Each structure stands twice: as structure tokens, then as C-alpha cells.
Amino acid sequence: MRVPHTPRSTTHTGAHPTGGLLARLGRWCFDHRFAAVGLWLAALVGVFAAVGAVGPAYEDAFDVPNSDSAEGFAVLEEHFAHLGTGGQSGTIVFRADQGVDDPDVTVAMEELFTLVDGGFPDDAGVPAHPGATIVSPYNVDGRGQIARDGPLADQLAFAQVNLAGHVDRTEASLIGAAIAEHAPVIEGLQVLPGGMALGEFEAPKTEFIGLAFAVVVLILAFGSVLAMGLPLAVAVAGVGAGVGLTALLSTLLTVPDYSTIVAIMIGLGVGIDYALFIVVRYREGHHDGLSPREATTRAMDTAGRSVVFAGLTVVLSLLGILLIGLASLSGLALGASVTVLVTMISSITLLPALLGVAGPRVELTRWRGVVMAGFSALALLGVGIGVPALSAGGAVLALVALFTSFVVPALRRAVPRRTVKPVSETLAYRWSRTIQRNPRRWVVAATLVLLVLAAPILGTRLGFSDEGNYPDGSATRGAYDLLGDGFGAGFNGPFVVTAQPGAGGSLDAIDELHAALTATPGVAAVTEPVLDDADAPRAAVMTLIPSTAPQEQATTDLVGDLRDRVIPAAVAASGLDVNVTGTAAANVDYTEYLSGRILLFFGAVLGLSFLLLMVVFRSVLVPLKAVVMNMLSLAAAFGVVVAVFQWGWGADVFGISGAPIEAPLPLILFAIVFGVSMDYEVFLLSRVREEYNKTGDAARSVADGLASTARVITAAAAIMVVVFGSFVLEADRGAKLFGFGLALAVLLDATLVRMVLVPATMELLGARNWWMPKWLDRLIPRVAVDGPRGEHVEPVLQPAFEQAEPTVASVSAAPRERVSV
Numbered sequence: 143m144r145v146p147h148t149p150r151s152t153t154h155t156g157a158h159p160t161g162g163l164l165a166r167l168g169r170w171c172f173d174h175r176f177a178a179v180g181l182w183l184a185a186l187v188g189v190f191a192a193v194g195a196v197g198p199a200y201e202d203a204f205d206v207p208n209s210d211s212a213e214g215f216a217v218l219e220e221h222f223a224h225l226g227t228g229g230q231s232g233t234i235v236f237r238a239d240q241g242v243d244d245p246d247v248t249v250a251m252e253e254l255f256t257l258v259d260g261g262f263p264d265d266a267g268v269p270a271h272p273g274a275t276i277v278s279p280y281n282v283d284g285r286g287q288i289a290r291d292g293p294l295a296d297q298l299a300f301a302q303v304n305l306a307g308h309v310d311r312t313e314a315s316l317i318g319a320a321i322a323e324h325a326p327v328i329e330g331l332q333v334l335p336g337g338m339a340l341g342e343f344e345a346p347k348t349e350f351i352g353l354a355f356a357v358v359v360l361i362l363a364f365g366s367v368l369a370m371g372l373p374l375a376v377a378v379a380g381v382g383a384g385v386g387l388t389a390l391l392s393t394l395l396t397v398p399d400y401s402t403i404v405a406i407m408i409g410l411g412v413g414i415d416y417a418l419f420i421v422v423r424y425r426e427g428h429h430d431g432l433s434p435r436e437a438t439t440r441a442m443d444t445a446g447r448s449v450v451f452a453g454l455t456v457v458l459s460l461l462g463i464l465l466i467g468l469a470s471l472s473g474l475a476l477g478a479s480v481t482v483l484v485t486m487i488s489s490i491t492l493l494p495a496l497l498g499v500a501g502p503r504v505e506l507t508r509w510r511g512v513v514m515a516g517f518s519a520l521a522l523l524g525v526g527i528g529v530p531a532l533s534a535g536g537a538v539l540a541l542v543a544l545f546t547s548f549v550v551p552a553l554r555r556a557v558p559r560r561t562v563k564p565v566s567e568t569l570a571y572r573w574s575r576t577i578q579r580n581p582r583r584w585v586v587a588a589t590l591v592l593l594v595l596a597a598p599i600l601g602t603r604l605g606f607s608d609e610g611n612y613p614d615g616s617a618t619r620g621a622y623d624l625l626g627d628g629f630g631a632g633f634n635g636p637f638v639v640t641a642q643p644g645a646g647g648s649l650d651a652i653d654e655l656h657a658a659l660t661a662t663p664g665v666a667a668v669t670e671p672v673l674d675d676a677d678a679p680r681a682a683v684m685t686l687i688p689s690t691a692p693q694e695q696a697t698t699d700l701v702g703d704l705r706d707r708v709i710p711a712a713v714a715a716s717g718l719d720v721n722v723t724g725t726a727a728a729n730v731d732y733t734e735y736l737s738g739r740i741l742l743f744f745g746a747v748l749g750l751s752f753l754l755l756m757v758v759f760r761s762v763l764v765p766l767k768a769v770v771m772n773m774l775s776l777a778a779a780f781g782v783v784v785a786v787f788q789w790g791w792g793a794d795v796f797g798i799s800g801a802p803i804e805a806p807l808p809l810i811l812f813a814i815v816f817g818v819s820m821d822y823e824v825f826l827l828s829r830v831r832e833e834y835n836k837t838g839d840a841a842r843s844v845a846d847g848l849a850s851t852a853r854v855i856t857a858a859a860a861i862m863v864v865v866f867g868s869f870v871l872e873a874d875r876g877a878k879l880f881g882f883g884l885a886l887a888v889l890l891d892a893t894l895v896r897m898v899l900v901p902a903t904m905e906l907l908g909a910r911n912w913w914m915p916k917w918l919d920r921l922i923p924r925v926a927v928d929g930p931r932g933e934h935v936e937p938v939l940q941p942a943f944e945q946a947e948p949t950v951a952s953v954s955a956a957p958r959e960r961v962s963v
Contacts, residue, residue: 164450168442168494172435175498182379182492189386198389200399202311202470209731210705214723217640221674221681231725232314232337234258234276234301234321235621237628239330242288242299248280250326254333255301262320274309274317277302286669286685289628298628300621305339311399314339322617336621338609348872348881349406350526352865353378356414357519363857365557367511368504369421372496377413380488384409384481391480397473403877404474405481407869407884408814411862412456412821413485416449417493419825422854424497425504434501438494444832445825446490451758452824453486455751456817462747463813466739468732471806475813482817507557510547514540526868570852574845574901581902588898592890595778598785604737605802606729608634608692611875613797626691630666635692635726637701639684641671644717649673651716652682658712664689664700692726693801701730733805740809747813748773751820757922758824759831761912767903768827772819775895776812779887783811787879796870796878804876807883815887818862822896826851830904831912840909844901852897859892 171178206212234254238247259276279287279299288299303321305314318340325333335341353374360370385405391397423445427437460482463475497504517540524533547553565571577584609622625633639659643649652671659668666689673679686704690696701722709720748769755765783803785791790800830847837843866888869881904911 164446165443171494172438172498175495178495193389199393202398206731206735211723211728211731214640214721232303232340235336236333241296294628334617334621341618348868350522351868354519354522355864356861373414373417376417380413380485381409384484388477396469398470401474401477409481415858416489419445448828452821455820459817510553513543565849571849574848577901578905581905584902588894592774592778596781598781604805607801631691632688637686638724640721641682642719655712768823775890783883811883819891844904
């Protein structure tokens with residue numbers, strides 16, 4: 143028998159004129175709308191003026207603290223600084239049919255090397271002093287850079303291009319393009335800029351594809367041009383400010399240049415989501431008869447609370463990356479966190495002001511607005527896919543539609559408002575009731591699907607892909623293939639072996655070390671030792687060429703074999719201090735370092751999220767389920783990523799080949815997707831909790847909450863999937879992997895988790911969803927995201943099977959007055 147529950151009043155008319163902090167903030171921004179908008183414009187101008195004055199200083203520090211490779215880099219920096227080890231490096235690979243020692247080829251290539259070393263002309267499009275130094279194959283430091291054996295003997299050579307630490311990826315790619323442009327034109331001579339650093343790189347514009355899709359989805363979902371435009375304006379303003387602040391942050395901390403890409407991706411996604419949820423609650427209030435000011439206040443006091451909590455959850459999830467202790471990842475996390483935080487602030491300050499400017503016109507849409515929005519989406523699509531004609535055509539047609547409306551009355555007519563169905567007649571409500579009738583069956587089916595998709599995760603191999611994964615026909619891929627053909631597959635990822643004498647020792651045993659390294663299985667060649675000082679040597683360096691490519695597992699195994707067995711045995715009697723370094727070895731150290739700390743990161747983020755959700759929803763089981771289900775969807779998404787990007791399933795579709803999964807990406811994916819999925823969890827469950835506080839009916843509150851949020855969650859998720867998924871169109875493999883993983887994780891979360899597992903598990907548990915021990919309830923603070931009336935309700939502890947069927951029948955028959963958006 144159910145214990146009677148007295149529903150709380152659902153009337154909101156201004157009886158509580160003050161409300162919470164967010165309600166007061168929303169009212170102030172609404173009442174002082176032009177001042178609030180002006181402050182935001184001034185802030186944006188100020189941020190970008192500061193960026194223009196100071197300039198960004200992106201840097202991708204790759205050293206792993208206290209690692210063998212880091213110690214080796216320190217030796218190189220101290221004793222072999224002329225090799226230019228301070229930053230990234232690339233190559234100028236050249237092949238000459240007449241031979242690289244041909245006088246004409248030698249003179250022409252030396253002129254190019256001098257140009258790169260001294261700086262390009264002003265019209266080359268690169269900085270006057272790019273910070274590039276050359277190690278030419280024609281001087282003593284470049285010994286071994288000409289192929290003297292094999293099918294390309296005397297026809298293939300390369301020059302080492304060492305870049306200063308301040309050169310970011312964009313500048314490095316410009317240097318690579320300038321090398322290609324100024325390459326000598328001699329019959330039989332082929333010149334290619336090689337290496338990932340000098341590869342083609344352009345700041346992605348595919349986020350415009352997501353914006354174009356957002357325009358269409360929001361208009362179709364909500365039938366209002368202003369309701370579509372407000373979330374986009376708020377998201378763009380927040381992301382713009384966040385990216386500017388990230389650039390300023392790079393002058394103080396180590397922030398990698400790809401932080402901007404990550405910030406734009408996540409900022410646009412969550413920014414549109416946050417503003418969208420507030421606009422939807424605003425329109426609900428308007429449909430309930432509230433004035434624009436009252437509707438804004440209620441939206442801020444309900445959805446605004448959820449937005450703040452969800453935003454802080456994403457920020458904390460990202461900041462968990464700081465636990466890893468790597469400078470570049472910490473900079474990435476701080477940059478992304480700042481962007482999310484600023485985007486959240488724009489949703490609770492700029493959006494109420496824009497709602498005040500728009501007023502009742504949010505509900506009024508004229509045909510000219512729909513036509514202009516459609517052509518604007520076409521223009522954005524043109525920018526995203528790199529078709530200027532399409533972009534210009536869309537913009538022109540949008541303006542034509544505007545001016546045509548002055549002479550065509552039909553374009554000035556209002557679009558008829560769609561009929562709003564009662565909640566109980568919506569598809570989402572009926573879907574929820576279907577799930578709730580057979581919850582066990584749906585839980586088992588959805589869980590099995592997620593577990594099958596997650597299965598490949600057991601075979602994950604973290605590492606770094608090499609230039610062999612660049613598209614066929616690219617200069618980077620061509621240079622990689624030539625070096626592999628002329629010098630061997632391992633030449634694209636050489637190890638650098640440094641040696642210093644131990645206390646009171648000498649370098650006399652360096653020849654024995656060289657012989658041991660040369661005789662090691664898996665080693666193709668080892669260069670002769672180079673001393674820092676012929677008269678009083680303090681350090682020696684050798685280049686070791688593996689017989690396998692950098693991304694191969696055998697290369698990783700070789701690093702361990704050298705460090706654990708070969709080198710200790712070779713120097714046991716001499717006391718030499720030997721380090722194995724270089725990019726390939728540093729990649730191995732980086733991967734091992736992350737693998738050893740990733741569980742700490744996962745545990746910290748999961749534990750903190752559980753505690754936050756428990757405080758907000760005053761429940762033990764709701765946060766536990768949320769954490770488990772989010773982990774399931776993440777594991778499933780990552781399993782598919784492994785199948786595609788590591789195993790190569792369907793690789794032709796994405797223009798890639800199988801390779802290790804880039805080591806930092808699982809961690810970054812987890813931080814972003816876990817935070818974003820918690821957004822949906824908060825938005826859905828806060829509405830369910832709100833309904834439960836009104837009725838005390840656990841089953842009915844699930845159906846009502848899902849019906850009230852399904853459309854907006856679906857629209858928000860669809861936009862985020864396209865924003866993330868559009869990065870699959872990028873040429874860079876890392877961007878493809880990142881975008882694909884994010885898009886798939888959001889898709890699985892918004893479908894199998896949010897629309898199946900959540901209603902099914904909540905039906906199984908019934909009122910137990912909201913159970914919390916009394917002693918724990920007294921200990922934790924009270925924070926409500928379901929509005930000012932969100933006090934804890936003592937649940938009716940009754941088995942779900944006793945209440946499920948009667949509740950379905952009673953709810954279906956009950957009259958419904960409240961309507962969905």
C-alpha cells in the first residue's frame with residue numbers, strides 16, 4: 143500500500159520575488175540587458191586585444207619527468223646543443239637520379255639549407271626568424287645522412303631540421319610549406335619536407351559544419367529562429383572568450399597548440415547544450431502564461447542551477463587531468479576548463495540579457511527568418527568543408543531573402559505555431575512507459591550491446607602512430623616512405639643513446655657499448671660514437687636505428703630490452719651512465735607514464751562525481767548508477783575506437799590504417815565525455831527529481847521527466863555528435879580519432895543510456911532511487927538543482943514489482959494539464 147504524498151505546488155507567479163542567487167542574477171541581467179550585453183562585448187574586445195598585444199606562446203613539452211629519455215635529452219642539451227634538441231624536428235628529404243653528390247644538386251640543396259637556417263624572405267609567409275637550424279648531409283655533423291647502400295644508394299639523402307622550442311605546430315607547418323615552395327627545380331631532383339612537425343597543418347574549420355547542423359536541428363526541433371539563434375550566440379561568445387583566455391594562459395604555463403581545437407570542440411558542444419536547456423525552460427514558462435521576466439527568473443532558478451552544476455562537473459572532470467603530472471596535459475586541461483567555465487558563465491549572464499532583448503519575439507518566427515537561417519546554414523557548411531563558393535552563395539542568398547521580404551508579403555508572415563501535445567501524448571512519454579513495463583528485459587539487452595561494443599578494449603595498445611599514417615600523396619608520407627626504402631623502416635624513428643662517465647670514470651668503454659648495441663637483435667645499425675670534446679670528452683652520443691617502424695610493438699619491446707638487459711650488461715664493469723632517448727623512446731616513456739597513472743585519474747574523477755551527485759540528488763543509488771552507466775557507454779565507445787583505429791576495421795572509410803591508439807587520447811576522451819554525459823544525467827534527473835517532489839510517484843516522475851527533456855536532450859546530443867563527428871573529416875589521424883570517439887560516446891549515452899537504461903533501472907528500483915540513510919542525509923550539505931522547492935522527500939520504500947503495473951495504468955488514465963515544450 144502506498145503512503146499518501148502531498149504534492150507540492152507547481153505554481154510560479156512571482157510569489158517568491160527574490161529566489162536564489164541565480165534567479166537574482168538572471169533578473170538583473172534581464173533588467174539591465176543592454177548593459178550586460180555591452181559588458182560582454184567589452185570583455186571579448188579586451189581579451190582579444192590582450193591576445194593581439196601579448197600573443198600566444200603555445201608549447202608542447204613532451205618530456206616525461208624522471209624518465210630515461212628526459213635524462214638523455216638533458217645530456218644532449220648540455221653537451222650537444224649544436225644539434226638543436228630544444229624543440230620539434232623534421233627533415234628535408236631529397237632524391238636525385240643523377241646522385242645527391244652531383245655538383246648542381248649539391249649547390250642547389252646547400253642554398254635551400256642556408257635559406258632555412260637563416261630565415262625565409264618576407265613574402266614566404268613564415269616568421270622572419272623561425273628558429274630553424276639545419277644539419278646538412280654535406281658537413282661533418284651530418285655523417286650517415288646519405289644512403290650509401292641499398293636500392294637508393296647515393297641517390298637519397300636528408301637534412302635534419304631542428305626547430306626552437308617556441309615554434310608551434312602552425313609555424314612549423316608554414317616552414318614545411320616554405321621548404322616545398324623554395325625547393326630547387328632540377329630535372330631528376332625530388333625534394334620533400336618530412337616529419338610530423340613540418341607536415342601540413344591548418345587550424346580546423348570543421349566546427350562550422352556542426353554550427354550549420356545546429357541551425358537546422360534547432361529550427362526543426364523548436365520552430366523558432368530566435369530560440370535557435372540565442373544558444374548559438376551564447377556558445378560562440380563563450381567559446382571566443384575561452385579561446386582568447388587560453389591563448390593568454392599559454393604565456394604563463396605550458397599549453398600545447400592543439401588545446402585550441404579541444405577547447406572549441408567541447409566549448410561549442412556544452413555551450414549550445416547549456417543555453418538550450420535554459421531557453422527551453424524559458425519557453426515553458428512563457429507557455430504557462432508567465433511574463434518574459436518571470437519566465438527568465440524561473441528558467442534561471444531551475445535549468446540555470448542544472449547548468450551551473452553540470453558545468454562545474456565538466457570543469458572538475460577536466461581538472462582531474464592535473465593529477466597525471468605532465469605539463470602539456472595540464473595546460474590542455476586548464477585551457478579546456480577555462481573555456482567550459484566561461485561558456486557556462488555566458489549561459490547564466492549573457493543569455494538572460496538576450497532573452498530580455500528578444501522578449502516575446504522568441505515565440506514569433508517569420509518565413510523570412512526561416513529562409514535566411516537556412517541559407518546561413520549553407521554558408522557555414524561551405525566554410526566547414528572548405529568550399530568558398532558555397533559559403534559566399536549561402537551568404538548572398540540570405541541577404542537576398544532579407545531584402546526580398548520587403549516586397550514579398552508572404553515572407554513577412556508568421557510561421558504557424560505547432561500544436562503542443564500534452565505530456566502523456568508525446569512519443570518520449572510513451573517510449574518511457576514501454577521501457578518501464580519490461581525493465582529487466584531492456585536493462586539486459588542494452589547492457590549486452592554495450593558490453594559487446596566494449597569488448598575490443600581488452601586488446602588496446604597505447605602508443606603513437608607515425609608518419610606512415612599520413613594520406614597517400616602527401617609530402618610527409620612521401621618523405622617517410624623514401625627514408626624507409628633508403629635507410630630501413632626503423633630509420634623514421636631512431637633512438638639516441640647518450641653516455642657519460644660515472645663518478646671517477648671515463649668513456650674508454652664506449653666502444654664495448656657500441657659493439658653490444660650493434661649485436662642486439664632488432665637493431666639495424668648504430669652510428670659511431672660522437673664525443674663532445676675530442677681532447678677531454680665528457681659525453682658521447684650514438685644514433686641507433688631499429689629494424690622496425692616507430693609504431694611497431696617490436697620497437698617498443700626493443701626499448702625495454704636495451705634498457706633492462708643489453709645496456710646494464712655492457713656497462714656493468716665501466717660504470718658508464720647511459721640513456722636511451724629520442725622521439726621514439728620518449729613516446730614509449732610517455733605511454734608507460736600515462737598507463738601507470740590513468741587509474742588514479744579515473745578513480746578520482748569517478749569518486750568526486752559520485753559525491754557531487756549524491757549531494758545534489760540526495761541519493762546513494764542514483765549517483766552509483768550514473769557512474770556505472772557512464773563508464774559502460776565510455777567503454778563501448780572506446781571499444782569501437784580500438785576496432786577502427788587500431789585493428790583497422792573500416793579504416794578505408796576514414797582514410798586511415800591500423801596503428802596504436804595515441805596514448806593521451808583515452809584520458810582526454812574520458813575527461814570530456816564523462817563530464818558531458820553527466821550534463822545529460824543532471825538535466826534528466828533534476829527534472830525527474832522535480833516531478834518526484836511534486837507527486838511522490840517514482841514511476842510517474844520518470845516518465846514525466848523523460849518526456850519533458852527528451853526533445854531537448856535529443857537535439858543537444860545530435861548537435862554535439864555532429865560538432866565532434868565533423869572532425870573525422872580532418873586529415874590528422876589524432877583529430878579523426880578524437881572526434882570519432884567523442885561523437886560515438888555522446889551518441890551511445892544519449893540513446894542506450896539516457897533513453898533505455900535510465901528509465902529501466904529507475905523503474906526497477908522505484909522509490910529506492912531516492913533513498914539515503916538518515917545519518918548520511920544529516921551529514922552532507924543541501925544543494926538543489928531542481929529549483930528552490932527541491933527539498934529532500936522521504937521515499938516510499940515499496941518493491942518496484944508491486945507498484946509498476948498499477949502505476950502505468952493509473953498514470954495513463956490520469957488527466958494531464960502540463961504540456962511539453
